[in-house]
Amino acid sequence: MVHGKAASSRKPHTLRKLGHVQAGFASPADEELADTITVGEYLIRNKNASYLLEVEGDSMQGAGILSGDLVIFERGKEPKVGDIVIALLEDGYTIKYLRKKQGKLYLEAANPTYPNLYPKQGEIVGVVVATFRSYT
Amino acid sequence: MERTILHFDGDSFFASIEQAMDYRLRGKPIVTGAERGAATALSIEAKRLGLYRGMPMKEIRERCPDIVVVNSNYTAYSVYARRMYAIVRRYTPLVEEYSIDECFADITGLEHAYSMTYEQIALMIKHDLEASLGITFGVGMGPSKVIAKIGSKHNKPAGFTPIARELIPAFLEKVPIGSVWGIGRAMTLTLSALGITTALQFAQKDEAWLREHKIAKPYREIWYELRGGFTKQLALEPDQIPGSIIKTRTFSPPSKDKAFVFAQLSKNIERACAKARGVGAHAREVGVMLKSQDFLYRNREVPLSLPTNDPMIILGALRKVFAEMFVPNILYRATGVSLRSLVHESALPQDLFGASAKASEQVAILSAVDTLNRRYGSQTVHLASSLKAVQHREPDRQKKRKVAQVKLSVEQRKKTIDLPFLGRVH
Numbered sequence: 001m002v003h004g005k006a007a008s009s010r011k012p013h014t015l016r017k018l019g020h021v022q023a024g025f026a027s028p029a030d031e032e033l034a035d036t037i038t039v040g041e042y043l044i045r046n047k048n049a050s051y052l053l054e055v056e057g058d059s060m061q062g063a064g065i066l067s068g069d070l071v072i073f074e075r076g077k078e079p080k081v082g083d084i085v086i087a088l089l090e091d092g093y094t095i096k097y098l099r100k101k102q103g104k105l106y107l108e109a110a111n112p113t114y115p116n117l118y119p120k121q122g123e124i125v126g127v128v129v130a131t132f133r134s135y136t
Numbered sequence: 137m138e139r140t141i142l143h144f145d146g147d148s149f150f151a152s153i154e155q156a157m158d159y160r161l162r163g164k165p166i167v168t169g170a171e172r173g174a175a176t177a178l179s180i181e182a183k184r185l186g187l188y189r190g191m192p193m194k195e196i197r198e199r200c201p202d203i204v205v206v207n208s209n210y211t212a213y214s215v216y217a218r219r220m221y222a223i224v225r226r227y228t229p230l231v232e233e234y235s236i237d238e239c240f241a242d243i244t245g246l247e248h249a250y251s252m253t254y255e256q257i258a259l260m261i262k263h264d265l266e267a268s269l270g271i272t273f274g275v276g277m278g279p280s281k282v283i284a285k286i287g288s289k290h291n292k293p294a295g296f297t298p299i300a301r302e303l304i305p306a307f308l309e310k311v312p313i314g315s316v317w318g319i320g321r322a323m324t325l326t327l328s329a330l331g332i333t334t335a336l337q338f339a340q341k342d343e344a345w346l347r348e349h350k351i352a353k354p355y356r357e358i359w360y361e362l363r364g365g366f367t368k369q370l371a372l373e374p375d376q377i378p379g380s381i382i383k384t385r386t387f388s389p390p391s392k393d394k395a396f397v398f399a400q401l402s403k404n405i406e407r408a409c410a411k412a413r414g415v416g417a418h419a420r421e422v423g424v425m426l427k428s429q430d431f432l433y434r435n436r437e438v439p440l441s442l443p444t445n446d447p448m449i450i451l452g453a454l455r456k457v458f459a460e461m462f463v464p465n466i467l468y469r470a471t472g473v474s475l476r477s478l479v480h481e482s483a484l485p486q487d488l489f490g491a492s493a494k495a496s497e498q499v500a501i502l503s504a505v506d507t508l509n510r511r512y513g514s515q516t517v518h519l520a521s522s523l524k525a526v527q528h529r530e531p532d533r534q535k536k537r538k539v540a541q542v543k544l545s546v547e548q549r550k551k552t553i554d555l556p557f558l559g560r561v562h
Contacts, residue, residue: 076267
């Protein structure tokens with residue numbers, strides 16, 4: 001199965017799985033609505049560098065990130081120790097805390113049943129900036 | 137001022153996007169265009185296998201049975217293309233969306249704004265594009281679109297090739313005439329029949345030769361740009377150049393103080409000019425509006441002798457008109473200014489643009505003012521003539537501010553954000 005195929009229809013305000021998510025709402029057209037927020041802009045800082053991934057598994061449950069959640073990560077953002085990052089390892093993407101001990105960087109799950117990762121290969125591709133969940 | 141044009145060209149754009157969106161395709165030879173039966177794009181790895189664009193899929197599969205062939209995904213490609221244009225536009229509003237995987241940008245004069253060389257600015261934009269999109273770009277820089285495009289082709293993939301005027305001949309010597317942007321197959325044959333096989337040979341011909349051989353205008357333009365001139369304008373998006381720029385502001389309490397009312401007008405002129413500079417627009421006409429306490433409006437239009445977005449020039453042109461319009465002893469409550477008959481700076485005749493040392497000095501000052509006001513808030517730096525208006529504190533300032541914010545959000549156009557979905561994460 002190939003990930004990342006986009007649907008061809010471009011209906012506004014529809015969430016498309018395995019495609020592009022329209023993560024925004026129309027702007028308030030008049031003054032009365034001026035106190036609303038735009039969800040997309042609230043969640044996303046740099047929209048031209050932001051991407052979506054779907055979480056699978058419970059490795060980050062201690063951080064409140066559950067299986068099935070969608071995360072938005074920003075490419076090219078300098079990761080800081082303590083950030084939740086997306087790393088691309090040999091077997092795919094992983095979401096973990098970036099930690100540092102004795103000058104050495106490693107990845108830590110937010111779940112004590114997962115071991116720390118000290119990957120020899122791979123790269124940190126971005127920093128998680130938001131996560132969201134739908135109950136419908 | 138000499139132009140500095142950048143050309144950005146996404147390396148193997150469609151194939152690179154497929155690899156960026158599906159990590160399992162990275163480092164592998166892949167081909168897009170399965171639905172067409174012929175390759176629309178090839179990853180670098182596929183190009184190394186000797187495959188080429190337009191090659192029939194049947195032949196590709198026969199030659200490389202293990203190759204990954206995918207359908208074109210134009211929805212994704214256009215999301216990446218729009219991101220590319222938007223990222224480049226963060227640095228300059230003068231961007232031509234030339235094609236789905238290419239754009240031109242005019243960064244002339246931005247050295248002052250960024251306190252960087254043109255090379256550094258180009259590399260900064262290139263780095264932002266590559267970090268944000270996860271694909272590489274070939275970038276060319278030169279005094280014209282034709283030269284910038286030769287640069288972006290030069291050192292693939294992920295190259296950056298600035299071609300300064302004095303280096304042009306050395307580059308053109310190695311460029312076959314048929315590879316020059318805008319010279320098609322028929323023209324290549326015509327020119328080679330005249331003994332021209334390289335871009336340099338064409339550039340070295342003189343005007344008499346062009347006339348003698350009845351070289352048509354589009355090719356004369358290419359010839360001119362190959363010689364280091366600039367004539368092919370950037371085609372900006374229609375909404376990049378507004379029809380007019382209007383700035384009005386109501387002040388309270390109303391005032392009969394002539395200097396204060398003029399300061400209000402001056403402030404509006406500064407704001408309108410800053411907006412015009414932001415989109416590279418110059419006004420050929422300026423309108424003034426004064427509104428009195430009992431809602432009597434007075435309007436005047438003033439033609440400008442040269443298109444401009446310099447507030448000092450416009451103030452100079454309006455001073456006399458304002459004196460005629462202003463009636464003593466009535467209370468005024470608003471002033472407004474409109475910049476009209478806007479022309480894009482790329483459409484200004486060359487001799488008007490930086491014709492004198494003074495004009496280019498003024499451009500540098502204004503771009504420094506724009507940088508400061510962007511960084512530290514509007515009206516951090518302003519003209520002395522606006523001082524009375526800038527210092528004025530309105531009694532109901534809070535309320536005004538909220539209204540201003542509402543306007544801002546209405547002005548923002550598209551609110552939907554397309555995020556590429558990259559799969560699952562563990």
